Amino acid sequence: MVKNKRVIIENVLTVTMNEKNEIDEFTIIIEGEKISSLYKTGAGHTIKKKKNDYIIEGKHRIAIPGLFNGHVHSDITLARGLGDGLTLYEQDNDSFVSRKKWFRNELDREARYHSKLLQYVEAIKGGTTFLCDVPFWHYGDDLPGPFKRTGIKGAVVLDYRKDFLSGVEVEKEAYYDTAINLKENGYIPIVEGPAEETYDIKLLEKLMRRAEELDTFIQMHLAETTWRVKIIEKRFGKRPVMFLNDEGFLNRRVIGSHGVYLNDEEIGIIKDTGARIINCPTAEMKISDGIAPVVKLLRQSVPTGIGTDGALWNDSADMFSEMKSLMLLQRVTYGASSIDAYSCLYSATLGSARVFGLDHELGSIETGKRACIALIDFNKPHLVPVYNGKMSNVLQTIISCVRASDVDTVLVDGKIIVERGRLNTVDENELLHKCQEMGINRFRDLDFNA
């Protein structure tokens, strides 16, 4: 890993995501954790190189801001593929998944730890530099261990229960200790709010108070499915957004996950209260949740991001595939011109940075921002030609053609974590071997009909 040197990415086609939305060839200079300057190729700047500068060649590469994955359940990654063909309701109530209690025996502490590492490694190698993890079982795990080991940035949504199946609550002191430990290590602790089936005014009050005391966000699965919306209509006589708003639980601290069933009035309320939405297009297709009105949220400037969700719903953490899914789903619903490639990339960069209150330091490639950058190698049959003149196909290529495996270099806060496809922080072969063995030992002989 390169430390304490200037890193210079030379003459690289850069999608800045700055205010002017500049896409051009730049030389990017990184000092410490930040981008210290950005020079347009051919604009007459001479860059004085120093002996210790670390040079990255920009030829045949596109630089984009490091991607945000706004919603991941990483501790179940080893159960990849096992939720297939089921809706969320079936997974929760009547299936192999619910009978196996979400694989609580198979996903012991060691398996959960490796699930996280595997997910983070997949993410960072694919250009994700910030990930919001929503673990189902987090206590007893070594937070923020997997973040530190891989070098990825992120947030952790902390459940008030030891695990969601037992419902046993974590003691307040232990909860705060975990949250403060995360904060002190540079990660964002987020309070986990209840999903609709457990809405309760006292519980919501308690958790909102925690978010205020920790000065952070509260994340709630919000209006994801018709059955969850119906539960609230039946119990409180109104839809989830209306209920939360009427009871004073909708504000700028709230990050609503999924947000599939939002009507125009509810989108207006979300905008007015300053709440945010993270949508998971692939998961919502795969488990047949429905199609979220993302274009309407973006048009209203609601801070909106996207995420891949967990292994039982997606089952991949490829953010390029997620951006493409977002584009396709919006277009099939709202028309071919409803969402452009820029808006899809925005959702995974600056839009997500806004959701987590980080747009002043992340989400674009600009002087003064943290150097979180992914380089895409486009010298491949499924990507050429890439051009950027009077006519440009750069954004369209990123959204429609690039795959996570085309990312070959990733910087996080100025540190080169992935270099020419090689991960510098974790022994990838060892991890893959271990995860493959654990998968075989724990899942291969499970009886689907038991």
Ligand SMILES: [Zn+2]
């Ligand atoms: Zn989720």
